[in-house]
Amino acid sequence: MGFWEITLSLINGLEMTCLIFALTLVLALPLGLVIAFGSMSKFKPLAYVTKVFVWIIRGIPLMLQIFVVFYVPGLVFNATGLSRFTSVIIAFVINYACYFSEIYRGGIESISKGQYEAGAVLGMTKSQVFFKVILLQVVKRILAPMSNEVITLVKDTALARVIMIVEILKAAEFFTSYGLIWPMFYTAVFYLIFVGILTLIFGFFEKKLDYFKA
Amino acid sequence: MALLEVSDITKSFGKTKVLRGIDFSLEKGKALSIIGSSGSGKTTLLRCLNFLETPDTGTISVDGEKIFDASAQKKPSEAEIRKNRLRFGLVFQSFNLFPQYSVLENITLAPKLRVNEKKLPADIKKQELDKINQNALALLERVGLTEKADFYPCQLSGGQQQRVAIARALALSPDILCFDEPTSALDPELTGEVLRVIKDLKSADTTMIVVTHEMDFARNVSDEIMFMADGIIEEMGTPEEIFDNPKSQKTKAFLNKSLESF
Numbered sequence: 001m002g003f004w005e006i007t008l009s010l011i012n013g014l015e016m017t018c019l020i021f022a023l024t025l026v027l028a029l030p031l032g033l034v035i036a037f038g039s040m041s042k043f044k045p046l047a048y049v050t051k052v053f054v055w056i057i058r059g060i061p062l063m064l065q066i067f068v069v070f071y072v073p074g075l076v077f078n079a080t081g082l083s084r085f086t087s088v089i090i091a092f093v094i095n096y097a098c099y100f101s102e103i104y105r106g107g108i109e110s111i112s113k114g115q116y117e118a119g120a121v122l123g124m125t126k127s128q129v130f131f132k133v134i135l136l137q138v139v140k141r142i143l144a145p146m147s148n149e150v151i152t153l154v155k156d157t158a159l160a161r162v163i164m165i166v167e168i169l170k171a172a173e174f175f176t177s178y179g180l181i182w183p184m185f186y187t188a189v190f191y192l193i194f195v196g197i198l199t200l201i202f203g204f205f206e207k208k209l210d211y212f213k214a
Numbered sequence: 215m216a217l218l219e220v221s222d223i224t225k226s227f228g229k230t231k232v233l234r235g236i237d238f239s240l241e242k243g244k245a246l247s248i249i250g251s252s253g254s255g256k257t258t259l260l261r262c263l264n265f266l267e268t269p270d271t272g273t274i275s276v277d278g279e280k281i282f283d284a285s286a287q288k289k290p291s292e293a294e295i296r297k298n299r300l301r302f303g304l305v306f307q308s309f310n311l312f313p314q315y316s317v318l319e320n321i322t323l324a325p326k327l328r329v330n331e332k333k334l335p336a337d338i339k340k341q342e343l344d345k346i347n348q349n350a351l352a353l354l355e356r357v358g359l360t361e362k363a364d365f366y367p368c369q370l371s372g373g374q375q376q377r378v379a380i381a382r383a384l385a386l387s388p389d390i391l392c393f394d395e396p397t398s399a400l401d402p403e404l405t406g407e408v409l410r411v412i413k414d415l416k417s418a419d420t421t422m423i424v425v426t427h428e429m430d431f432a433r434n435v436s437d438e439i440m441f442m443a444d445g446i447i448e449e450m451g452t453p454e455e456i457f458d459n460p461k462s463q464k465t466k467a468f469l470n471k472s473l474e475s476f
Contacts, residue, residue, distance in 0.1 A: 118310035121264050122324035122386060123300045125292070132323065136314045212313045213368040 006175060006183050013171025014190055020157045020167065024092040025150065031093060032100025039105055057098040063159050066091040070163050088160045092153075099149055107142040108134070111214075137214040147202040151195050215278060217242040217421055218390055223272035225258055232258045233269070234445035240390070240438070243419035247432035250442035251468060256425045259442070260392050263423070264304045265295050276301045276389055303383035307395040309375045311367040311382070318363040321350040321382045346385075353381040357411050373404030377411055384415075391415070393424040409435075429472050433457050441465045 038050035057065070070087035073079045082090070111134050119129035161170035168190055172183040216239035225233040233255045240246050248256045261267045263274065265282075274282040281298040282290075290298070311320050329342045354360050357377040367375055376396055383391055393412065397405040409431050415422065416435050426432050432439055432453065439456040441449045441464075449456060449465045460466045 112308075112310075114306060114308055114310035115312065117266055118306065118312070119324075120266065121299060121302070121304040122382070123296050124324055124327060125296065128327055132327065133312050140314075212366050214313045 001175070001178065001180070006180075006186070009174070010168055010171050010183065010187060010190060013166055013168035014194075016160075016165060016167040017154075017157045017190075017194075020088060020092060020160055020165075021154055023089050024096055024153060024157075027089070027093040028096035028100055031097035033104055035097055035101035036104035036108065039101060040108065054098045054101060057095055058102075062091065062095050062156060063162055065095055066159060066162060084163050084165055087163060088165055092156070092160075096149070096153060100146070103142050103145045103149065104138070106145075107138040110141060111137055136209070140209040140212075140214050143202060143206055143209070147198070150202075151198055154194050154198065155191060216240060217277060219273075219275040220263070221273050223259065223262055223269045223274070225255075225262060225267060225269050232445055233262070236272070236445075236447060238440065238447060238450060240421065240423070242421055244437040245416050245420075245422040245424065245435055246438045246440060247436040248423065248425045248440045248442060249427070249429070249432055249468070249472075250448075254442040255445040256442050257394055260304070260394050260423065260425055263390075263392060264302050265299050266304075300386055301389045303386060303388035303391040305376070305379050305383050305391070305393045305396050307398050309367075309372070309379045309399070311375055311378055313367050316364050316366055317354070317359065317370070317378050318347070318350055320367070320378055321353060321385045322346050324382075325349075325385055350381070350385055353384050354378075356384075356414070357381045358407075371404060372400045373407045376400065376408045380408075380411055380415075384420075390421045390423060393422065393426070395425050395427065397426070397428060427472070429457075429469075441468065443468070 035050060035054065039047055039054065041047045041050070066088060069091045070081060070084065074081040081087070115133055115137070116129055119133045124132070157167055158169040160167050161173070164170070166174075168187050169184070172187045175183045218240040220239065221237045223233055223236040224231070236255075236259055238246075248259065250256050258267060262269045269282070269284055271284045272282075273280055273284070276298075281301060312323065315323060325346045326343060329339060329346065332339075334342065351360065351363065354363055357380055359374060359377055359381070362370060362374060362378075367378070370378065380391075380396075396412065397408050400408065405428070409428065412422070412424065412431075413435050424432070424436070434453075436453055439451060439453050440447055441456060441460075441462075443464045449460060449462045456465065457469065460469060
């Protein structure tokens, strides 16, 4: 097995890594906002339920959550389980949405009441105030913690291999049965490039929002 | 008939009674200054007029139209509150400009959103939006900041930011413009430029209510002075009446303290 063959095989695995990463991000970013509004709700029961939910999801290892989504429907309810891929996406989306929700909440609550009031006395509706005035300020403030979380997600995708999803690390693991260890270490190069690109992207947005202070 | 009529406004926060029955009226084109020590309820009164707080009792009428009535059976809808809010403009102590928008955008944002909400044919909409821009530039000229139109709030001094905030409030042509201690957050050397702008508005017959600690300003610019203490109007009258011949002991004590020279 030559270097190129192994590289190709890892790139195949990387495709799965990218797919889990992208789907999780696309679904968890908006879901996180919904959960954030839930935990900030003035309707107290909703706020409590949301907070307990976030506590549970953040309090249990993601690996365990993947097992739960994959095995529990079949074991407990005798239902046909979800596919491996769907299980992984559900577990990742819920887990990351909870982390994102707390970042959003912190960002939203850090905006001064004066911004809301200024919008209100100018006759803007609540949603106009949020989307036209508050949101961009929140984005600016949460960019750094979000970049942390997104970078963590890149590496967390490796957890999908616990239910036999062949992402890049699993693809490399395959070669150990041929006595080849180095492909495992070789994956680090791919992760580093991936995270390097993300860092550049976040840096770009931070610069873009540099023109104002919030 | 008075432009603004306020009657029996009370407001409590928990057990603290902040406003304990406020009645007054204001004629069109007049400037009213509200003075009093902190905690007397001045700012709360202003916030009630702007629907940032809901009074527990009382009514507020503008131009003969009752825009707030605490005893009304049904609560006003959000749309009604929005409409009534536009009767008043409010300039905050801490400016509260929107940091991500340029000076011009700060002024045009709310009026443009209102135009965009209406279903208008494209060409009429464009005319309306152009008008808003023209109006905003005229307002900027009025507050002396034409050359700052494309600056962002973080590039301006406090005094300049407050002048933009005044222009922003004027852009919706409120019937009554309210100021909540407009110079309290400013360095002393910057208060003058803001007070001058307010004075200019006064000469243009803008109806104004100004909560202020600037006694000289209150005396020179206002048609009427309201002195508040402990949630009621202790005394109200012309500047001469209040400053030169205060009747109440509390007013006298407050003025002595405020006018003490250091």
